Every structure is written in C-alpha cells, then in structure tokens.
Amino acid sequence: MPEILEVERYRALAEQALDRPVARVWMIDARYGRGGTTPPRLRAALLGRTFEAARRRGKLLLLDVKDGPTLGVRFGMTGGLVVDGREALDRLRYGPGVFDDKWVRARVAFTDGGSVLVHDPRRFGSLQLAPDEERLGPDALSLTRSQLRGAVATVPARTYAAVAPLKARLMDQERVAGIGNLLADEILWRAGLDPERRTPLTEEELVGLHRSVRATLRQLARRGGSHTGELMEERHPSGRCPLDGAALRRDTVGGRTTFWCPAHQH
DNA sequence: ATTGTGGCCTGCCCGC
C-alpha cells in the first residue's frame, strides 16, 4: 500500500531522526539496496554523519545526509518506518499488520541510543543512495491544475503508439508522483471519469479531475490514509457504487486491478 | 519514444 499519504506520515516521523549522529548501520538484507547501493556503501555514507532533512517526492522518502549523499527510501507495498520504536501507522493494509524482527531490512542506530529502521515483509521496497529525484513528476500533494493538464495530456510520440488509459497516466510516477492504485480508483470515481478513458479531457473535465485529486488527498489524509476512501468497502466482486448503487466493474487497467462505476464514470 | 507485460516477494484466503 503505502501511497503518498502514508509516505508523508513516514516523512513527518523521520524528522525525529534528524541531527543525531549515526553510530552503527546494519543493512540486514543486502538485496534491499538498489542502483549500486550495497551494505558497505550505505555504511560509509552514513557512519558518523547526521540526517539533516526529511523530504518526500511522491512515494519516495528522501533523507538528506549532512556532507553526504541523500538516502532514498521506497516502501513498496508493505514497507514501514520505525523511529525509536514508534511506527507512523497502526497497520498496513496489505501487510500482516504486526511487527517482526525478521522483516527489518535495515537499521541505523544513533549515538544517543535511538534508532531508525525500515520494516518490509514483502520486500518490494528499497534503499538507494543519491536517487534520481528528477525522474519523478510533480508531487501529487501540491499538484497544480496546469501540472495535471500536462501530466494527463495525450500525446503519443509515434502514431503507432497507443495512448495509455487515463488511470495509467495518473499512476505514472514520471507524470505525477505519489498516486497509487487505491487513490487512482478513488480519484477517478469521484471525478466521474472512466479509468480506461483515452480521448482528451475537456477543460471542464480537467478542472473536475484536479478538484478530485486535491479533495481526495485532503480528505483521506484527514481520515487516516489511502484506504479510507468511499470506494474501499466496495472493492470486491459484488461491490456497488456508493453514489448510484450500480454494480461496480472490476477490470485490469494499466496492469492494475480497477474498480469503477459504469453508470457515472465516462 | 511510449506502452504493455511479467516478475519480484510474502502472507492471506478460498476451495477442494
């Protein structure tokens, strides 16, 4: 799960790990590193230094290291952050919902006795020193209308290339950073737009989609996360649209399981 | 260049 709302909570928690000298580094799972980030390199990058800022772009957590390379943390589907024994979330929807030492993939201990660790049962997350932040599109939490217009624009580079479905464009992290499968379904449902839509949006539809992005993120953040949308309880084979009662359709769009209402999403 | 597909990885849940 962790989508942008959850990673933002991780980021806020990570601020408690700032300005504390690193005493020890364990990268318990060597395969957790990506892009050449190995246990020795991670250790060399962090030992004796401090984190000086906790930033986020989309679902990527960025921990700036004073006089060192930024550490990027991706949480995949079941990743969580724990600082001084405190978790940012009570439970991850697709995780087992419990903490187990065997799922700790990396741990950093500070000289003051505290620590920060990454917990990830499914191991879809990763650590990467100096990740390429610029590959990510504009952050969904501060997305402007014109940024969204550019992100969902339908301009195939070649005539033989099909236009990707609207949902796939919305979930493409290079177009907009931070929207995952659950949020995408909720946003499109609220906007009344067909996830498979490939024709250009009218200006009115674009404005509606932008409002939906902002309202959905704001509201679900207040409620406690990506899984608190209206559509969530109906994400099963016999689910019904909370708006009009129509039977929801379950399709694969952009390679992802998609629930949507054929009665009001066009 | 862009879009589409399969695979990674583990736990859960269903049906036999």
Next chain:
DNA sequence: TGCGGGCAGGCCACAA
C-alpha cells in the same frame, strides 16, 4: 485439516 493456487501491488527490466 492441509495444501495449492490465485491474488495483492510499487517498481523495474524487457519486449513490442
């Protein structure tokens, strides 16, 4: 009761 298979999905490699 136990077991196999399908499923969940963020992200990447690779194919088209």
